[in-house]
Amino acid sequence: MTPCQLLQRCAGLERATNCISSVDLGALVRPHVTINCAMSADGKIGFVTRTQAKISNEEDFRRVHRLRASSDAIIVGVGTVLADDPKLTVKKEYAKGRNPIRVVLDSRGRTPNDAFVLDGMAPTIIVTNSKCTRAFRNAEVVRCGRRQVDLLRLLDVLSEKGAKKILVEGGESVIWSFIHKGLADEMKIFVGSMVLGGKGGPTPAGGLGVTKIEHAIPLKLQKVGRLGGGILLEYSTKKRKG
Numbered sequence: 001m002t003p004c005q006l007l008q009r010c011a012g013l014e015r016a017t018n019c020i021s022s023v024d025l026g027a028l029v030r031p032h033v034t035i036n037c038a039m040s041a042d043g044k045i046g047f048v049t050r051t052q053a054k055i056s057n058e059e060d061f062r063r064v065h066r067l068r069a070s071s072d073a074i075i076v077g078v079g080t081v082l083a084d085d086p087k088l089t090v091k092k093e094y095a096k097g098r099n100p101i102r103v104v105l106d107s108r109g110r111t112p113n114d115a116f117v118l119d120g121m122a123p124t125i126i127v128t129n130s131k132c133t134r135a136f137r138n139a140e141v142v143r144c145g146r147r148q149v150d151l152l153r154l155l156d157v158l159s160e161k162g163a164k165k166i167l168v169e170g171g172e173s174v175i176w177s178f179i180h181k182g183l184a185d186e187m188k189i190f191v192g193s194m195v196l197g198g199k200g201g202p203t204p205a206g207g208l209g210v211t212k213i214e215h216a217i218p219l220k221l222q223k224v225g226r227l228g229g230g231i232l233l234e235y236s237t238k239k240r241k242g
């Protein structure tokens with residue numbers, strides 16, 4: 001059992017026995033995880049066609065690139081690589097600093113050979129499940145998880161590589177997985193002043209969702225601010241009861 005898994009197990013025991021109430025044990029060892037995304041005023045993070053929508057304004061791009069420069073690793077899912085083909089580097093026009101490690105959660109090895117994340121411009125890790133045998137140019141491969149990527153184990157691997165600050169940039173399935181498993185510490189949402197519409201279009205958290213309000217994942221609003229013509233919402237996650 002890895003250190004993150006052990007502490008997560010202790011946190012479960014703690015909930016069951018109600019013996020420690022205010023310390024998130026898992027958070028003591030795992031890297032600090034910040035989720036960041038940009039959504040439209042109607043709560044969409046992309047077009048209904050699941051292609052990339054430019055929701056951020058210049059001020060937000062500057063903020064995001066500064067956030068990247070201050071992070072040790074950026075995580076996205078393969079859905080985002082297939083939809084947006086992001087570079088996930090720090091653009092010099094927006095921020096100074098080194099490129100963080102790019103990490104793609106890609107259980108079945110679907111990252112295209114010509115994807116920007118494989119261009120060798122920044123250190124890159126493709127994370128597959130243990131059955132996948134594919135190798136990728138310009139990237140290290142980490143195999144972890146039987147079906148999808150085991151996020152706790154991945155955080156251990158990244159922690160062993162010295163990562164202390166991790167930025168999760170989407171998409172909706174990966175954001176849900178981090179929040180649902182209680183592995184996110186902060187969530188930052190830029191709200192662009194536009195409506196994208198589209199029934200079933202991607203939102204800041206996909207996955208299965210919850211069906212009872214008692215199961216909703218609580219957040220604590222830390223800051224609200226105007227950013228150019230949009231709004232930045234900053235939340236910390238709250239320790240869940242029970």
Ligand SMILES: NC(=O)c1ccc[n+]([C@@H]2O[C@H](COP(=O)([O-])OP(=O)(O)OC[C@H]3O[C@@H](n4cnc5c(N)ncnc54)[C@H](OP(=O)(O)O)[C@@H]3O)[C@@H](O)[C@H]2O)c1
Nearest residue numbers: 037038045046050077079080107149170171172173174177
């Ligand atoms: N506006 C923004 O800030 C922003 C940012 C990023 C993306 N987006 C949008 O988000 C949409 C893509 O979202 P998406 O949900 O389709 O893709 P995603 O979250 O980027 O990737 C999901 C895929 O990651 C893989 N995966 C591996 N381990 C996982 C785990 N533990 N939990 C969850 N997923 C795991 C799964 O594919 P396998 O089973 O094949 O591994 C899964 O289908 C696009 O429309 C994109 O434009 C918007």
